[in-house]
Amino acid sequence: MELVCPAGNVEKLSYAYNYGADTAYIGLKKFSLRVKADNFYEDEYNKVIELKKRFPGKRLFCALNIAFHNQDLKAFEQNLDYFKQYPIDAFILQDLGMVETLQRHFPNAHLHLSTQASCMNKDAVKMYSKIGFKRVVLGREVSLNEIREIKDANPNIELECFAHGAMCIAYSGRCLLSAYMTGRSAQSGFCSHACRWDYDIGLKGEGFSIQGGKPLTQEQAKILAQSGNLLLQEHKRPGEFFPAFEGENFTAILSSKDLCMIDHLQDLKNAGVDACKIEGRMKSIYYVAMVTRAYRKALDALEGRITQEEASPFIASLNEVPHRECTTGFYYSRANADETTVGASDSPYSLAGTIEKKITGSDLEKVFANARAMEQSRIDELNAMDPRMQKAIQNDLAQHPQKDIKYAKKIEGYNLYNYNSLNKTDKGTELELISPDVLSTKLLGSDYIFINPKNGAILDWVNPDHDCAIYTKLEIAEGTLVRTKDFGYVEGKIRDTGR
DSSP: OEEEEEOSSHHHHHHHHHTTOSEEEEEBTTSSSOTTSOOBOTTHHHHHHHHHHHSTTOEEEEEOOSOOOHHHHHHHHHTHHHHTTSOOSEEEEOOGGGHHHHHHHOTTSEEEEOGGGOOOSHHHHHHHHHTTEEEEEOOTTOOHHHHHHHHHHOTTSEEEEEEEEOOOSSTTSOOOHHHHHHSOOGGGTOOOOGGGSOEEEEETTSOSSOOSSOOOOHHHHHHHHTSSOEEEEETTSTTOEEEOOOOSSOOOOSOBOEEEOGGGHHHHHHHTOSEEEEOOTTSOHHHHHHHHHHHHHHHHHHTTSSOHHHHHHHHHGGGGSOBOOEEOTTTTOHHHHHOBOOSOOBOSEEEEEEEEEEEOHHHHHHHHHHHHHHHHHHHHHHHTSOHHHHHHHHHHHHHOGGGSOOBOOOOTTOEEEEEEEOSOEETTOOEEEEETTEEEEEEOGGGEEEEOTTTOBBOSEEOTTSOOEEEESSOOOTTOEEEEEOTTOBTTBOOOOOO
């Protein structure tokens, strides 16, 4: 099966490819349902072209999956020349009004039907095939048995299914809750994730709480749930009430569990799935890389390229990624999809940064030459001072050693790498290195030095605003993730880390 992974920006695209995606899907400007993802702008097509050269054989899909209004059609036509500069292999769309436009202007790109179209039966798949679609991303409500029936009836069309990631109460994404509460339409890419917020439940006309009294019997609870008298109130919107009603055959409301099918890929393959998809264009680099790597190893084991024993620790590392409780969705039983959860995604780790290119040759020598020059300049400056001033400065540095700037010296056997800091990290913090084929490598605080690559100064801490390099005896591949333990994490307890 093909592994299709998310990429919210160029950097995430690089990590998706590097960590094992066969294909990555992106959004362009305002025509994607993930407007809050960085998406792709300006001259970034040049970087995308270079990435595809760097990773030959990898494919690029473009999500144009909004519901187009007339003004959106016009805007798309006005941006055609720009879109044509991207090396797009396929477009993912739900709006049939875009079919002829894309076929006319992008004759070499395939058309893939978005899950937003909620295609869930064999006749619908046949119809989409007739009008030019090469692949259908099935609605999330289909079962494995239904997928098998669809594939048997349509052997020549590719089927893609979501295997991992967040789900919402409208499983194929056709949700009106966000627009209703905040005016931000999910169908235009502005979902506010209102289903994840915190709510109280109460009764009409009796205050906003259900107090006192004996516990309800099952029959009483059913009558109450179907009475139309239950209301929800979101914590930050006092006085705004939303009706809650339970019918005979539908799910509990609001926050769904995350989908995870990594232990059931053989079943997806047996059902006729050609490509499994990971959700998450708004997720972090860490999420994209770790989830992609886990599914890559699982698929490699499924295809016999590695053993299950080799794949197992990478699969287990999914628990180290921010996630909610997991479910298998509708694939086996609707009851699995009906289960809801609470709380935000959580993880025992924080992403500290990424390893960039190794600094070698004259560039390396320049770092240490600058360090020697800066150190000598400080010595000369101090020697030129009045002895009383020298003593005052020396006393101050003795009392406040953090003020005493140290400069790096070349160490035999050490390597220097540009370091992209993504979170504040103090020197001496134990780091863990994550790469596509290495589960994790510990880097003790005594085994590395943070250095300013411009002047060779040793840094006590780094953050995203610092020029930084990391100096260590380890050989580290470009694109390695650097993470630290999150000591606020408690196993089994999902913190409310925000919306």
